[in-house]
Amino acid sequence: MVTFLLFIIIGLAALNFLQYRSNKSDQSNLTYLYKKLQRIINEQTDEKLLLHTDREDMKQLLIQINRLLEHNQKIMASYNKTEISMRKMLSNISHDLKTPLTVVLGYIEIMLNDQNRSQKETDELLQKVHGKTVEVLELIKRFFDLAKLESGDKDIPLTRVNMNEICRKNILGFYEVLTSKGFDVAIELPEENLYALGNEEELDRILNNLISNAIQYGSEGKVLGLTLRTDEHSVYVDVWDKGKGISALHKDLVFERMYTLEDSRNKSYQGSGLGLTITKRLVEKMDGEILLNSKPYEKTTFTVKLNRITY
Known part of the structure; x- marks a missing residue:
């Protein structure tokens, strides 16, 4: 009986010791996490919390804290x-x-x-x-x-739009300008009418911006093209020229606010840097996408991609 009680006492003492070590380890881990988190916040670093632990609840807590840190870093x-x-x-x-x-x-x-x-x-x-x-x-x-x-204050109602008519109307609107500047014009419109989800007024503005941009910056190539094409789900409008184009260095920046190429500050290429930004926002408002592909002095193409309507 005495021996049994002695075993129980030793077992309880061992459990108490293990619990003490666990508590001490948890306290040490929490102190480390507090100090590390405080340093990350104060110094605004992009570090993550790293800690070796066997406790599953502690692992899940670390995962969520690191997700929060990553989210905060993206916002910053x-x-x-x-x-x-x-x-x-x-x-x-x-x-x-x-x-x-x-x-x-x-x-x-x-x-x-x-x-x-x-x-x-x-x-x-x-x-x-x-x-x-x-x-x-x-x-x-x-x-x-x-x-x-x-x-988000500008409401753009979307309807079924005849893209053939939109393209035809906008390129004809520049006929005199293109003729006076000696441009060759290449227009490719399919015989059947293509319809897209969009807003006619804003599509006029988008194509006006893109054609004006092609005339202004692609004048050295003396060629301007407009192509309307489709696949099963989308309608594409390509506005292209064979001018000096846009280098890979500038390609990802042309849609940013107020961004202009260096020579756009001279009289030949004066511009506010807002046209393409507004164009991109308008396309996105119509649940579309605008793409750019450019090989200087070969072909520079701005492509507007919209959702196709087949009925």
Whole structure:
């Protein structure tokens, strides 16, 4: 009996010792996790919590904490990218507004200071002031349009749209410009009408932006093409040119806010950097996708992909 009781006492003592060690180990692990987590948060590093443990509940806790850390790191990376983009956008807005406004101010000063000018000269100056003012208003309108698209305030109702008619109407709208600039135009439209889920007004705007962009930046190639094609599920509109194109370095950036190629700041390639951003947002609002493929001086193609409607 005494021996049995002695075994029980020894067993209880061993369990108590093991529990003490386990508690001490848990306390040590928790202290480590607290200090490591505090350092990750304070220093904003991209580290993860690493801990060797046999406890399943502790493993699951570590998995969820690491998921939360990863989510937070993605949010911070997105925030930092947006902040950099906004700073660049504000810098470019300042530049793009300052230039025409400075010109307008110059014209007004000429009219105020030169009292001996003829009526013809006055009319010419007023026409230039009017042109620059329209330029500023158009730029401001684009800023508001982009803000509405990104905030979700712009409602774009989607319906069944005849893509053949949309393409035909928009390319004909540039006929005089293309002819005056000496462009060869290649149009490929299927005989049967193709229908897509979209918004006619916004599709006009999208194609207007893409064709204008091809004329402006692809003028050296003197060729502009528009192709309408389809597969089982989608309708594709390709707007292409054979100009200087877009290098691989810039390919992923052309749809970013206020992004312009370096030479787009000169008079030949003036642009706000908002056109393609707005185009991309509009396509996405129609549950579509815009793609870019470019080989400089061979072929640069912007492709709008929309959901096909077959009925």
